[in-house]
Amino acid sequence: MPAITSSAPGKVILCGEHAVVYGAPAIALPVFNVSTKTTVVARPAAPEGAVRIIAPCVNLNSSFEEIEDNHPLRAAVSLVLKELGIARLQACEIRIGTSIPIAAGLGSSASVTVSLARALSAFLGHPLPDASINHIAFEVEKIHHGTPSGIDNTVITYQVPVYFQKGMPIEHLAIRNPFTLVIADSGWHSPTAEMVAGVRERWLADRERYERLFSKIASLSIEIKNFLLEGDLAANGNYLTRNHELLRELGVSTPLLDKLVNAALEAGAYGAKLSGGGGGGTIIALVNEASADTVTTALEQHGASRTITTTIQPPRGLQ
Numbered sequence: 001m002p003a004i005t006s007s008a009p010g011k012v013i014l015c016g017e018h019a020v021v022y023g024a025p026a027i028a029l030p031v032f033n034v035s036t037k038t039t040v041v042a043r044p045a046a047p048e049g050a051v052r053i054i055a056p057c058v059n060l061n062s063s064f065e066e067i068e069d070n071h072p073l074r075a076a077v078s079l080v081l082k083e084l085g086i087a088r089l090q091a092c093e094i095r096i097g098t099s100i101p102i103a104a105g106l107g108s109s110a111s112v113t114v115s116l117a118r119a120l121s122a123f124l125g126h127p128l129p130d131a132s133i134n135h136i137a138f139e140v141e142k143i144h145h146g147t148p149s150g151i152d153n154t155v156i157t158y159q160v161p162v163y164f165q166k167g168m169p170i171e172h173l174a175i176r177n178p179f180t181l182v183i184a185d186s187g188w189h190s191p192t193a194e195m196v197a198g199v200r201e202r203w204l205a206d207r208e209r210y211e212r213l214f215s216k217i218a219s220l221s222i223e224i225k226n227f228l229l230e231g232d233l234a235a236n237g238n239y240l241t242r243n244h245e246l247l248r249e250l251g252v253s254t255p256l257l258d259k260l261v262n263a264a265l266e267a268g269a270y271g272a273k274l275s276g277g278g279g280g281g282t283i284i285a286l287v288n289e290a291s292a293d294t295v296t297t298a299l300e301q302h303g304a305s306r307t308i309t310t311t312i313q314p315p316r317g318l319q
Protein backbone atom coordinates (compact mmCIF):
# COMPACT_ATOMS: atom_id res chain seq x y z
CA MET A 1 0.00 0.00 0.00
CA PRO A 2 1.46 3.41 -0.92
CA ALA A 3 2.28 5.98 1.76
CA ILE A 4 -0.49 8.53 2.26
CA THR A 5 0.36 12.14 3.13
CA SER A 6 -1.87 15.00 4.17
CA SER A 7 -1.06 18.59 5.14
CA ALA A 8 -2.89 21.21 7.19
CA PRO A 9 -2.10 24.92 7.57
CA GLY A 10 -1.66 27.11 10.64
CA LYS A 11 -3.99 29.97 11.51
CA VAL A 12 -4.23 33.45 12.99
CA ILE A 13 -7.16 35.13 14.70
CA LEU A 14 -7.87 38.49 13.06
CA CYS A 15 -10.33 39.53 15.76
CA GLY A 16 -12.24 38.11 18.70
CA GLU A 17 -10.06 35.54 20.50
CA HIS A 18 -11.10 34.78 24.11
CA ALA A 19 -14.42 36.61 23.66
CA VAL A 20 -15.33 33.83 21.19
CA VAL A 21 -15.20 31.32 24.07
CA TYR A 22 -18.09 33.31 25.65
CA GLY A 23 -20.23 33.39 22.50
CA ALA A 24 -18.89 36.49 20.71
CA PRO A 25 -18.14 36.20 16.99
CA ALA A 26 -14.51 36.04 15.87
CA ILE A 27 -12.61 35.95 12.58
CA ALA A 28 -9.84 33.48 11.80
CA LEU A 29 -7.63 33.08 8.74
CA PRO A 30 -5.66 30.07 7.51
CA VAL A 31 -1.90 30.63 7.20
CA PHE A 32 -0.34 28.45 4.52
CA ASN A 33 3.25 29.63 5.10
CA VAL A 34 3.43 27.14 7.98
CA SER A 35 1.96 23.65 8.01
CA THR A 36 1.82 20.17 9.44
CA LYS A 37 2.42 17.11 7.34
CA THR A 38 1.35 13.60 8.35
CA THR A 39 2.43 10.51 6.44
CA VAL A 40 1.01 7.05 7.10
CA VAL A 41 3.00 4.08 5.81
CA ALA A 42 1.98 0.42 6.00
CA ARG A 43 4.30 -2.00 7.82
CA PRO A 44 3.47 -5.24 5.98
CA ALA A 45 6.04 -7.28 7.90
CA ALA A 46 4.85 -6.13 11.34
CA PRO A 47 2.16 -8.00 13.33
CA GLU A 48 -1.48 -6.88 12.95
CA GLY A 49 -2.15 -3.75 15.02
CA ALA A 50 1.52 -2.76 15.40
CA VAL A 51 1.13 1.00 15.07
CA ARG A 52 3.99 3.41 15.69
CA ILE A 53 3.61 7.18 16.00
CA ILE A 54 6.63 9.39 15.37
CA ALA A 55 6.08 13.07 16.17
CA PRO A 56 9.33 14.89 16.98
CA CYS A 57 7.37 18.14 17.50
CA VAL A 58 5.98 16.69 20.73
CA ASN A 59 8.97 14.42 21.50
CA LEU A 60 7.04 11.28 20.72
CA ASN A 61 8.32 8.10 19.12
CA SER A 62 6.25 5.24 20.55
CA SER A 63 4.06 2.31 19.78
CA PHE A 64 0.35 3.12 20.05
CA GLU A 65 -0.09 0.92 23.16
CA GLU A 66 2.64 2.76 25.04
CA ILE A 67 0.98 6.15 24.62
CA GLU A 68 -1.23 7.19 27.54
CA ASP A 69 -5.00 7.11 26.96
CA ASN A 70 -5.66 10.84 27.04
CA HIS A 71 -2.71 11.80 24.82
CA PRO A 72 -4.07 13.99 22.00
CA LEU A 73 -2.43 11.90 19.26
CA ARG A 74 -3.77 8.65 20.65
CA ALA A 75 -7.20 10.26 21.00
CA ALA A 76 -7.05 11.49 17.39
CA VAL A 77 -6.27 7.98 16.07
CA SER A 78 -9.03 6.42 18.23
CA LEU A 79 -11.57 9.01 17.07
CA VAL A 80 -10.76 8.32 13.40
CA LEU A 81 -11.27 4.57 13.97
CA LYS A 82 -14.53 5.21 15.84
CA GLU A 83 -15.83 7.54 13.11
CA LEU A 84 -15.06 4.85 10.50
CA GLY A 85 -16.41 1.98 12.64
CA ILE A 86 -13.06 0.17 12.46
CA ALA A 87 -12.03 -1.79 15.55
CA ARG A 88 -8.35 -2.31 14.89
CA LEU A 89 -5.79 -0.51 12.82
CA GLN A 90 -3.53 -2.46 10.46
CA ALA A 91 0.20 -2.25 11.17
CA CYS A 92 1.51 1.13 10.12
CA GLU A 93 3.80 4.00 10.98
CA ILE A 94 2.36 7.50 11.41
CA ARG A 95 4.92 10.28 10.95
CA ILE A 96 3.99 13.82 11.91
CA GLY A 97 6.13 16.88 11.21
CA THR A 98 5.16 20.51 11.64
CA SER A 99 6.75 23.88 10.92
CA ILE A 100 4.22 25.57 13.24
CA PRO A 101 5.76 26.67 16.55
CA ILE A 102 3.96 24.94 19.45
CA ALA A 103 1.87 27.10 21.84
CA ALA A 104 2.52 30.22 19.78
CA GLY A 105 -1.06 31.07 18.82
CA LEU A 106 -0.73 29.64 15.31
CA GLY A 107 -2.98 26.62 15.73
CA SER A 108 -0.36 23.87 15.94
CA SER A 109 -2.57 21.48 17.91
CA ALA A 110 -5.56 21.69 15.54
CA SER A 111 -3.24 21.51 12.52
CA VAL A 112 -1.65 18.29 13.80
CA THR A 113 -5.04 16.66 14.41
CA VAL A 114 -6.51 17.70 11.07
CA SER A 115 -3.54 16.46 9.06
CA LEU A 116 -3.41 13.21 11.05
CA ALA A 117 -7.16 12.52 10.74
CA ARG A 118 -7.10 13.21 7.01
CA ALA A 119 -4.01 11.08 6.32
CA LEU A 120 -5.16 8.16 8.48
CA SER A 121 -8.71 8.02 7.11
CA ALA A 122 -7.35 8.16 3.54
CA PHE A 123 -4.83 5.42 4.41
CA LEU A 124 -7.75 3.28 5.61
CA GLY A 125 -9.48 3.79 2.28
CA HIS A 126 -12.25 6.08 3.59
CA PRO A 127 -11.19 9.74 3.50
CA LEU A 128 -13.42 11.47 6.04
CA PRO A 129 -15.48 14.51 5.00
CA ASP A 130 -14.61 17.95 6.39
CA ALA A 131 -17.45 17.89 8.94
CA SER A 132 -16.08 14.68 10.52
CA ILE A 133 -12.50 15.95 10.47
CA ASN A 134 -13.68 19.15 12.16
CA HIS A 135 -15.58 17.17 14.80
CA ILE A 136 -12.54 15.00 15.56
CA ALA A 137 -10.24 18.03 15.78
CA PHE A 138 -12.69 19.78 18.12
CA GLU A 139 -12.77 16.74 20.44
CA VAL A 140 -8.96 16.68 20.52
CA GLU A 141 -8.83 20.46 21.12
CA LYS A 142 -10.81 19.78 24.32
CA ILE A 143 -7.93 17.61 25.56
CA HIS A 144 -5.46 20.39 24.70
CA HIS A 145 -7.41 23.43 25.80
CA GLY A 146 -10.24 22.36 28.12
CA THR A 147 -12.97 24.65 26.79
CA PRO A 148 -12.12 25.54 23.19
CA SER A 149 -14.56 27.62 21.20
CA GLY A 150 -13.97 25.50 18.09
CA ILE A 151 -12.58 28.34 15.97
CA ASP A 152 -9.07 26.87 15.51
CA ASN A 153 -10.21 23.44 14.30
CA THR A 154 -12.81 25.07 12.03
CA VAL A 155 -10.47 27.44 10.18
CA ILE A 156 -7.80 24.76 9.85
CA THR A 157 -10.24 22.11 8.61
CA TYR A 158 -11.94 24.31 6.02
CA GLN A 159 -8.79 26.33 5.12
CA VAL A 160 -10.71 29.52 4.30
CA PRO A 161 -11.28 32.75 6.27
CA VAL A 162 -14.11 32.11 8.73
CA TYR A 163 -16.50 34.23 10.75
CA PHE A 164 -17.13 31.97 13.70
CA GLN A 165 -19.66 32.11 16.49
CA LYS A 166 -20.31 29.19 18.82
CA GLY A 167 -23.57 27.40 18.04
CA MET A 168 -24.04 29.22 14.72
CA PRO A 169 -23.48 27.84 11.20
CA ILE A 170 -19.87 28.38 10.05
CA GLU A 171 -19.60 31.40 7.73
CA HIS A 172 -16.86 31.23 5.10
CA LEU A 173 -15.80 34.82 4.44
CA ALA A 174 -15.41 35.63 0.76
CA ILE A 175 -13.10 38.59 1.37
CA ARG A 176 -13.19 41.23 -1.33
CA ASN A 177 -9.60 42.50 -1.48
CA PRO A 178 -6.32 40.81 -0.66
CA PHE A 179 -4.46 42.08 2.40
CA THR A 180 -1.08 41.36 3.91
CA LEU A 181 -0.16 40.53 7.47
CA VAL A 182 3.23 40.33 9.11
CA ILE A 183 3.06 37.67 11.80
CA ALA A 184 5.71 37.96 14.52
CA ASP A 185 6.44 35.20 17.01
CA SER A 186 7.50 36.71 20.35
CA GLY A 187 9.49 33.55 21.08
CA TRP A 188 7.62 33.18 24.40
CA HIS A 189 5.21 30.30 24.26
CA SER A 190 2.23 30.00 26.52
CA PRO A 191 -0.34 27.17 26.56
CA THR A 192 -3.76 28.39 25.38
CA ALA A 193 -5.42 26.32 28.14
CA GLU A 194 -3.72 28.44 30.82
CA MET A 195 -4.64 31.72 29.15
CA VAL A 196 -8.27 30.64 28.68
CA ALA A 197 -8.41 29.45 32.31
CA GLY A 198 -6.99 32.81 33.51
CA VAL A 199 -9.68 34.76 31.66
CA ARG A 200 -12.34 32.44 33.10
CA GLU A 201 -11.08 33.07 36.64
CA ARG A 202 -11.16 36.84 36.15
CA TRP A 203 -14.57 36.66 34.45
CA LEU A 204 -15.96 34.68 37.41
CA ALA A 205 -14.59 37.35 39.76
CA ASP A 206 -16.08 40.27 37.81
CA ARG A 207 -18.60 39.13 35.22
CA GLU A 208 -19.95 42.57 34.47
CA ARG A 209 -16.60 44.07 33.50
CA TYR A 210 -15.55 41.06 31.43
CA GLU A 211 -18.86 40.77 29.62
CA ARG A 212 -18.61 44.46 28.73
CA LEU A 213 -15.20 43.75 27.21
CA PHE A 214 -16.49 40.66 25.35
CA SER A 215 -19.32 42.67 23.88
CA LYS A 216 -16.96 45.46 22.72
CA ILE A 217 -14.83 42.79 21.04
CA ALA A 218 -17.96 41.29 19.43
CA SER A 219 -18.77 44.71 17.89
CA LEU A 220 -15.25 44.92 16.45
CA SER A 221 -15.59 41.47 14.85
CA ILE A 222 -18.87 42.51 13.22
CA GLU A 223 -17.30 45.72 11.85
CA ILE A 224 -14.18 43.93 10.62
CA LYS A 225 -16.30 41.31 8.87
CA ASN A 226 -17.99 44.14 6.94
CA PHE A 227 -14.64 45.71 6.01
CA LEU A 228 -13.50 42.32 4.70
CA LEU A 229 -16.62 41.82 2.65
CA GLU A 230 -16.91 45.39 1.43
CA GLY A 231 -13.32 46.08 0.72
CA ASP A 232 -11.39 48.37 3.01
CA LEU A 233 -9.75 46.65 5.93
CA ALA A 234 -6.54 48.71 5.55
CA ALA A 235 -8.35 52.02 6.02
CA ASN A 236 -9.77 50.57 9.24
CA GLY A 237 -6.66 48.87 10.59
CA ASN A 238 -7.17 50.73 13.85
CA TYR A 239 -9.95 48.22 14.62
CA LEU A 240 -7.25 45.57 15.04
CA THR A 241 -5.35 47.86 17.40
CA ARG A 242 -8.55 48.47 19.36
CA ASN A 243 -8.97 44.72 19.66
CA HIS A 244 -5.44 44.55 21.09
CA GLU A 245 -6.33 47.20 23.69
CA LEU A 246 -9.34 45.13 24.76
CA LEU A 247 -7.20 41.97 24.92
CA ARG A 248 -4.82 43.91 27.18
CA GLU A 249 -7.77 44.73 29.39
CA LEU A 250 -8.67 41.02 29.47
CA GLY A 251 -5.18 40.49 30.88
CA VAL A 252 -3.77 38.29 28.09
CA SER A 253 -1.11 40.60 26.66
CA THR A 254 2.46 40.91 27.93
CA PRO A 255 4.97 43.78 27.90
CA LEU A 256 6.76 42.12 24.96
CA LEU A 257 3.56 41.72 22.94
CA ASP A 258 2.67 45.38 23.63
CA LYS A 259 6.17 46.40 22.57
CA LEU A 260 5.86 44.45 19.30
CA VAL A 261 2.43 45.95 18.58
CA ASN A 262 3.77 49.48 19.18
CA ALA A 263 6.87 48.82 17.08
CA ALA A 264 4.70 47.64 14.17
CA LEU A 265 2.46 50.71 14.41
CA GLU A 266 5.43 53.10 14.60
CA ALA A 267 6.93 51.41 11.54
CA GLY A 268 3.78 52.11 9.51
CA ALA A 269 1.39 49.17 10.09
CA TYR A 270 -2.30 50.08 9.67
CA GLY A 271 -3.13 48.14 12.80
CA ALA A 272 -1.65 45.44 15.05
CA LYS A 273 -2.72 43.07 17.79
CA LEU A 274 -1.78 39.91 19.60
CA SER A 275 -3.30 36.85 17.97
CA GLY A 276 -4.43 33.64 19.69
CA GLY A 277 -4.29 32.89 23.39
CA GLY A 278 -1.69 35.56 24.26
CA GLY A 279 0.65 35.42 27.26
CA GLY A 280 3.37 35.10 24.62
CA GLY A 281 2.90 33.71 21.14
CA THR A 282 2.35 35.94 18.17
CA ILE A 283 1.23 39.36 17.10
CA ILE A 284 -0.11 40.25 13.67
CA ALA A 285 0.39 43.57 11.87
CA LEU A 286 -1.70 44.72 8.92
CA VAL A 287 0.65 46.21 6.33
CA ASN A 288 0.85 47.25 2.70
CA GLU A 289 3.57 46.39 0.21
CA ALA A 290 5.49 49.57 1.02
CA SER A 291 5.50 49.05 4.81
CA ALA A 292 5.91 45.25 4.97
CA ASP A 293 9.73 45.27 5.04
CA THR A 294 10.01 48.20 7.45
CA VAL A 295 7.50 46.62 9.81
CA THR A 296 9.29 43.24 9.61
CA THR A 297 12.64 44.87 10.43
CA ALA A 298 11.12 46.82 13.33
CA LEU A 299 9.56 43.65 14.75
CA GLU A 300 12.85 41.78 14.53
CA GLN A 301 14.70 44.68 16.17
CA HIS A 302 12.17 44.72 19.02
CA GLY A 303 12.55 41.06 19.90
CA ALA A 304 10.50 38.94 17.47
CA SER A 305 12.13 35.52 17.16
CA ARG A 306 10.61 34.87 13.74
CA THR A 307 8.43 36.75 11.28
CA ILE A 308 6.19 35.50 8.48
CA THR A 309 4.58 37.66 5.82
CA THR A 310 1.37 36.26 4.44
CA THR A 311 -1.20 37.61 1.98
CA ILE A 312 -4.82 36.60 2.37
CA GLN A 313 -6.43 36.28 -1.05
CA PRO A 314 -10.09 36.54 -2.06
CA PRO A 315 -11.59 33.27 -3.26
CA ARG A 316 -10.96 32.55 -6.95
CA GLY A 317 -13.60 34.18 -9.09
CA LEU A 318 -13.91 37.23 -6.84
CA GLN A 319 -10.49 38.65 -7.80
Ligand code: MEV
Nearest residue numbers: 017018148149150276277
Ligand atom coordinates in the same frame (compact mmCIF):
# COMPACT_ATOMS: atom_id res chain seq x y z
C1 MEV B 1 -7.11 30.41 20.40
O1 MEV B 1 -6.65 30.44 19.06
C2 MEV B 1 -8.34 31.25 20.51
C3 MEV B 1 -8.94 31.33 21.92
O2 MEV B 1 -10.09 32.17 21.80
C4 MEV B 1 -9.35 29.98 22.45
C5 MEV B 1 -10.53 29.39 21.70
O3 MEV B 1 -11.27 30.09 21.04
O4 MEV B 1 -10.71 28.17 21.82
C6 MEV B 1 -7.99 31.97 22.91
